[in-house]
Amino acid sequence: MLMGFKFKNFKSFEDLQYFSMIAGKVRNNENHITEINGKKILKFSGMYGANGSGKSNFILALSLFQDIASKGVSTLINNLYYRGANSNKDDNSYFEYELCLNEKFYSYGFEINIPKRQIVSEWLIDMTKKNPKVIFERDINKEYYYPDNLNKKYSNFENCLSEMRANTNDLFLKEMNRRLMMSKNNDEYYLDIKSVYKFLMYDTTIIRPSTHKLFGMDYIKNKDKIIDILNKLDINIVDIIEEKSSLDMIYAKMSNLDFSNFMDELNNLLSKFNNLKCTLRIENDLYTIKREKDEYKVSSLKFKHANSNDSFGAYEESDGTIRILELIDILLTNHKLFLIDELDSSLHPVLVDGLLKIFLSSKKTNQLIITTHESKTLDFDLVRRDEIWFSEKNKKGASRIYSLEEYKDVARFDKKIDKAYLEGRFGAVAQIDTNYED
Secondary structure, X not given: OEEEEXXXXXXXXXXXXXXXXXXXXXXXXXXXXXXXXXXXXXXXEEEXXXXXXXXXXHHHHXXXXXXXXXXXXXXXOOOOOOOOOOOOOOOOEEEEEEEEEOOEEEEEEEEEEOOOOEEEEEEEEEOOOOOOXXXXXXXXXXXXXXXXXXXXXXXXXXXXXXXXXXXXOOOHHHHHHHHHHHHOOOOHHHHHHHHHHHHHHOOEEEEOOOOEEEEOOOOOOOXXXXXXXXXXXXXXXXXXXXXXXXXXXXXXXXXHHHHHHHHHHHHHHXXXXXXXXXXXXEOOEEEEEEEEOOEEEEEEEEEEOOOOOOEEEHHHOOHHHHHHHHHHHHHOOOOOEEEEOOOOOOOOHHHHHHHHHHHHHOOOOOEEEEEEOOHHHOXXXXXXXXXXXXXXXXXXXXXXXEEHHHXXXXXXXXXXXXXXXXXXXXXXXXXXXXXXXX
């Protein structure tokens, strides 16, 4: 589970920001908390703010690990650093995750110089006990690397760290995991490294507006649960079936570059998990894909309604129905982190409310972090005060994030929080000037 995230000098964020999923002293909705070794961790957080305030940049910062681990820092666009009035190309950008995995606490982070496309430092620390234990650390500029002089039994760890001394493109965490997977080394000594990498790379799912989205979920295998959830949300679907299709049909809907990137993403996912059936959303259509030996089995998903004998393509369903199908994994899996940019996109406020109520009432330990403009979710019957965050820009154009906890004396439980927010009492709303002369 994610406990916290720190970052600075990234897109619209100049100064160090700290986002926390640790519960405050709020007493309502205590079922939203998972307690592990004395730490009370929230399962939900919502980020609110005006257009252009930095909400999407916050999600991008949280998901940056996956981009670097997949392709290396050299593939980053070189203008992702803060470029406001006080910007400095020589300043490094900082990212640090605070995690709780297997009842242990970790700090994992890295610094990068974005214009130079270089990794500067990287570290993983076990924070479970009073005295933190450094698992590994490397600072390329200072030529500092830890550990060294390990027992010969763990020489592959030290060899990897040594060989990464001049590597400013790839993360050590990723490279070490690649070698462990290749050697099939299951020694408990490497469990920390494996756990952190698995969570950030495979147990963290980012859903944001894009040309296509690939899900590691089998909609047919889970269709009974999916239909039940859809019916609870008053979506009248009674069956989900597959109709034979092909990669050519998918290719026809993508540019050459998008299709190439999609195939790289697909093969990477299928290589890590045997017998996985993936689902692809593209242009309001849904396809299932499975690889059997060297052949891809592709089908399009069709839907049946109670009032018709015909089956309907996903493109014939409403945008809201497709959006729910895109998000439904948050209710079916467990022990994962979901980052959703613009949760309310294409969704009626009642559907947003219903989806969140089902998620928050679940006993699963999934976490959900969203950005949204839907102020009706600012309701203390639905969420806790410490689950509400805001993003806003100052007059210099620099973003900051902050919790409603900063306004705990103002944001009383009997207050209409959505009304107070729209009135600007907590900031993070656009200041509209309605005076206009044509």
